[in-house]
Amino acid sequence: xxxxxxxxKFRILKIGQSMTLQCAQDMNHNYMYWYRQDPGMGxxxxxxxVGAGITxxxxxxxxxxVSRSTTEDFPLRLELAAPSQTSVYFCASSxxxxxxxxxxxxxxxxGTRLTVT
Amino acid sequence: xxxxxxxxxxxxxxxxxxVELKCNYSYSGSPELFWYVQYxxxxxxxxxxxxxxxSIKGFTADLNKGETSFHLKKPFAQEExxxxxxxxxxxxxxxxxxxxxxxxTSLIVHP
Numbered sequence: 001x002x003x004x005x006x007x008x009k010f011r012i013l014k015i016g017q018s019m020t021l022q023c024a025q026d027m028n029h030n031y032m033y034w035y036r037q038d039p040g041m042g043x044x045x046x047x048x049x050v051g052a053g054i055t056x057x058x059x060x061x062x063x064x065x066v067s068r069s070t071t072e073d074f075p076l077r078l079e080l081a082a083p084s085q086t087s088v089y090f091c092a093s094s095x096x097x098x099x100x101x102x103x104x105x106x107x108x109x110x111g112t113r114l115t116v117t
Numbered sequence: 118x119x120x121x122x123x124x125x126x127x128x129x130x131x132x133x134x135x136v137e138l139k140c141n142y143s144y145s146g147s148p149e150l151f152w153y154v155q156y157x158x159x160x161x162x163x164x165x166x167x168x169x170x171x172s173i174k175g176f177t178a179d180l181n182k183g184e185t186s187f188h189l190k191k192p193f194a195q196e197e198x199x200x201x202x203x204x205x206x207x208x209x210x211x212x213x214x215x216x217x218x219x220x221x222t223s224l225i226v227h228p
């Protein structure tokens with residue numbers, strides 16, 4: 001298993017440009033998440049998905065969009081990039097059941113370091 | 118709303134000293150709590166979860182519902198413990214089951 005993979009590893013964008021951060025998992029997990037990690041601020045949830053075709057906003061969704069057309073893929077789209085979106089982006093996945101799951105664990109990707117200048 | 122507080126941004130200790138990384142939470146239901154660790158240039162990974170009551174790499178964490186805390190402890194720190202540590206709480210109230218993370222504590226263990 002490759003686990004959770006993310007591409008690209010690094011990217012520099014100019015203000016106003018757009019891009020898509022790719023995330024894929026091969027563990028047949030139903031839940032997938034996007035976080036951004038800013039120094040001293042921890043992990044902030046951007047969007048999440050509980051299954052193919054279902055997405056929902058997290059804590060900081062503004063400026064981002066997501067889609068979940070398959071169980072495996074969960075791309076994050078940045079439209080009109082702004083300097084405030086400079087961050088490290090982590091994708092994660094987990095398997096969860098209605099009513100909770102005692103072996104619950106999130107699996108994280110390696111991250112994408114994005115700089116907007 | 119659930120909240121996770123890690124009051125220390127940075128914790129600096131010497132090798133062999135005891136370590137305690139603090140985590141406090143606010144949550145109205147019955148929480149599930151976790152510690153994740155991120156070593157330099159690596160991805161976040163689960164360190165331990167309260168429901169398992171396990172010890173991983175010498176670390177333990179006890180859920181104290183009275184004090185709403187889930188502090189991470191290790192009696193003798195090692196240099197390889199230097200990393201970023203995140204406490205996380207998962208909503209199990211029948212909602213979305215989405216975890217909330219604290220802001221993280223950077224642990225530095227000096228030789």
